[in-house]
Amino acid sequence: MSSGSDSVEGGGPATGGPTVEQRVRTRLQADHDVTVTAFEPLLGGHSGLTYLVRTTGGDFVVKAVPEGQQAIGRHDMLRQARIMQALAHTAVPVPRIVAVDDVEPAWFAMEFVAGAALEPVLDDPAVETGLAAARMRRAAEILPRLHAIDPSTVPGVQAPLTPDAELARWARTLGAVPPDLVAGGDRLLELLGRTTPEPTTPTLVHGDYRLGNIISDGVEPVALIDWEIWSAGDPRVELGWFLVFADGSNFPGVGREVPGLPSAQELVDRYVGDGPALTDMTWFDTLGRLKMAAIMGHNLRRHREGRHYDPDQEKLPATINRLIETGTALLAG
Structure with a gap:
């Protein structure tokens, strides 16, 4: 889950130069001999502008840096394109990149992949229970494909984050949220800090791996x-x-409980397969809850400060409390 929101209105530079749409039309015609027949904004994303582009040669998705924004962080479209290009010939399923334009505002185009990317406990429409459970199991089973890739072979990779560094990062996020919005967060941070695991061999990680970011065909x-x-x-x-x-009870007020989803232990077992057992997973399960609580607290703070007005954010306190309470119980127990 990302914080923030980006409008998809407009798409042309204030300087009067060609719009993103015009640039996409020209590039796809030149590189792929296709004519754009529709250029439609896709709502709901938080990492730049996203468009569905229909052409005489099939559909594509374009992601572009918002006008006036720098191509850094979540707006760094070129970095996103590079990792998908690097993974194109691996067992990790990624969309095929068909064009990259590094002229500001930068954009890239990828093939449109048909399927569904729905979080069973959060998104609408609800996914049938058996299908949701099967997708979750399969997602756990293929995650090792990504983690088998040596990150040093990927262009642009930075120094790996250790568990200590991860905890420090999310402590900063939590610390920027008024304490009354994340009650008990300091206690949970203290418990996590007491038992931080030793790092394992670093791997390539997606950073937001979940069914909402996985397009599934069945x-x-x-x-x-x-x-x-x-x-x-x-x-x-x-x-x-x-x-x-994997547990809708983590999201009271904003999600749904889905009976029949695999347990955390089953998902870990499916991830491990015939490999060596994982250590300290209770700690990492708890860290995940802290991260989500910190993100939701951040979003709620921005709403209440008027920086991003969204009445739905007022549904978050029950979930924030549940995540902190259950995380604390996992470690304290």
Whole structure:
């Protein structure tokens, strides 16, 4: 889940130069001999502008840096394109990149991948229980494909984040939220800090691995999308985050409970397969809950300060409290 919101209105530079749409039309015609027949904004994303582009040669998705924004962080479209290009010939399913334009505002185009990317406990429409459970199991089973990739072979990778560094990062996020919005957060941070695990061999991590970012054809994942925060890091951090979304009771007021979803232990077992057992997963499960509480607290703060007005944010306190309470119970117990 990302914080923030970006409008998809407009798309042309204030300087009077060609709009993103015009540039896309020209580039796709030149490179792929296709004519754009429709250029439609896709709402709901938080990492730049996203468009569905229909052409005489099939459909594409374009992601562009918002006008006036720098191509850094979640707006760094070129970094997203590079990681998907690097993974194109691996077992990790990613959309095929068909064009990259680094002229500001930068954009890239990828093939449109048909399928569904829905979080069973959060998104609408609700996913049938059996299908939701099967997708979750399959997502756990294919995650090792990503974690098998040596991050040093990926262009632009930075130094890996250790569990200590991850905890420090989310402590800063939590610390920027008024304490009354994240009651008990300091206690949970203290418990996590007492028992921080030793790092394991770093792997390539997506950073927001969950069914909402996996396009599935039936049960099978066909494209892992939204690569805004990929990095090198401890694979258990990624798995712990994935587990947060396996239990709808983590999201009172904003989500739904889905009977029949696999347990956290089953998902860990499916991830491990015949490999060595993972250590300290209770700690990483708890870290995932802290991360979600910090993100939701941040979003609620921005809403109440008027920086991003969204009445739905007022539904978050019950979920924030539940995540902190259950995380504390996991470690304290």
